[in-house]
Amino acid sequence: MEIDYGKLRLKVGLEVHQQLDSEFKLFCNCPAKLAPEDVRYREVVRNLWLSKSELGEIDPAALYEIARGRKIVYRVPEGHVCLVELDEEPPHDINREALVVSLSIARALNARPVDEVYVMRKIVVDGSNTAGFQRTAIVALGGYVEDEDGRVGIQTIALEEDAARKVAEESDYVVYNLDRLGIPLIEVSTAPDIKTPEQALRVAYRIGLIMRLSGRVKRGIGTIRQDLNISIENGERIEIKGVDKLELIPKVVAYEVLRQLSLLGIREELCARGLKPDDVPEFFTDVSEVLKDCGSRLIRSSLDRGMRVYALPLPGFRGILGRDVCPGRRFGTELSDYAKAWGGVGGIIHSDELPAYGISEKDLESLYRYMGLGRDRDAFILVVSDYERAERALKAVIQRLKQAFVGVPKETRAANPDGTTRYLRPQPGAARMYPETDIRPLKIDESILKDAEKIAVPKPEDVLRILVEEHRVSRELASQLVRDPSLHLYLDLVEELKSVVSPQVIASTLMVHMKSLRRDGIDVDRVSYSDLVKILSAVGRGEIAKEAIPEAIKAIASGSSFEDVLRSYRVLRVEELEKIVDDVLKSSADLIKSRGFEKSVSLVMGRVMSVVRGRADGALVNTLVRRKLQEFLAR
């Protein structure tokens, strides 16, 4: 389906979060890096308490977390965490190095530094901050980035502390490692000036590139994260958290537009049917008796374990729950997200997807009859669980169904790896920022600004010149690379491997081999940064030939270990190569003799290379083949 984003008044704003590569954390002197698993860990368990604001209000996001009633477990690695992260000691003054780096990036983004930095507390209630808030400080305002569809404004640039790292999660507890809490992050927020999915990608890419070019940000997976704000006319401004791959951005935007359009379509359909929010029943029924002999093993074993099957009847809703909201997700999936998040149940089963899951046509008929519903117009939802969870789950589903009459509910969503999104939590209230009274305001004086100016951030336009003149990459490859998301990866690899392997080899690995393998359907995303470092280092050390790079990547992508790869693609010794050439000559002796030298070279070369499979330098094989062939024919 062709979508006219201009007509829908699509507005997208980006928030790019990037970890800074400073020595210390933002508000204490712990190292700004993740802890290894083999240090000593202690554990601290906390519970979340709810309190009202001065105005007697309760934050909807806070209420949500309390309703889930989870225990929060903090892992405390020795040497990486002090009393500040545990919220047992006030934070220290803001880290000057991090401030200087953030101001240098702000300059490159054409933003004005503020006169004075005030640290604020932003309420975060999922337990990822021990204090119940995240500290954040605006350091610059009002910049822009250039884009082919016009300048995109930058509203704020802030310095923030990263949250604790979630390492495990169940319905009744969550475990965080505190090592990441307090690592400095720069947050760049654009104005909602972005108008197409492709523009969102270009702008995110450009902002990320400018940060990367400062040379003072952390690299690798998890060090950069994008959040998106997406709205269309008559829809709602939806926050989408945690897009950690650039390539996913256009998909996330396009799917969110599709989702909002579908939800508006559902609203229209409900109105056309004459239904009203009050038509959504507030009660549910125990239907365990009806299903006690059904073919679903899940249901029967749950009943054996003392759980029950509860049904929410939905008169007039037939066909609504099965409607697609975006690829692979139906309206029923949206409801299921609410049931999972609020009730901690495994999900829901709805009548539009039945018969299925062992529930037969006959069971379906019995369920309809039992609840006094009509198959031609009504629907229902089933939850298999204990009463308490079912009640929480179905109450959330009922609220969500009522919102279907408004259209798009205001919520915070999380990105899935396929570009679709899932419900994460309600959007917090607007009043979630207040001053951090434990930290003094800091004047940005001349000395800080001077230090920021000393960090020269090249402009994106200069990168092409650096690649061609300094890295000696061909102009053709370089101009592809500067427009490609793998430029970041390239720059990282060059920095890490510059004394080992040439930038040309790195560039062709990323832009030629990886791309052609991907076109051939190889899942190259399974090859991690450290796999690439290992392969390219081995090439640099002469252990595997650069001709073997595609084969090595392919092997790793299909699950081989690097040790296997090294064994299979180790460079062949000259004696081994000679033996292969001799064998080929022997086996095709008659053909070669009848063809003569010139016509046999490519034949022999081809057969030898198919045995060598990249384990030798092509030029060396060619020389060897020519010499051996001459000797063979002279015999």
Ligand SMILES: [Zn+2]
């Ligand atoms: Zn600390």
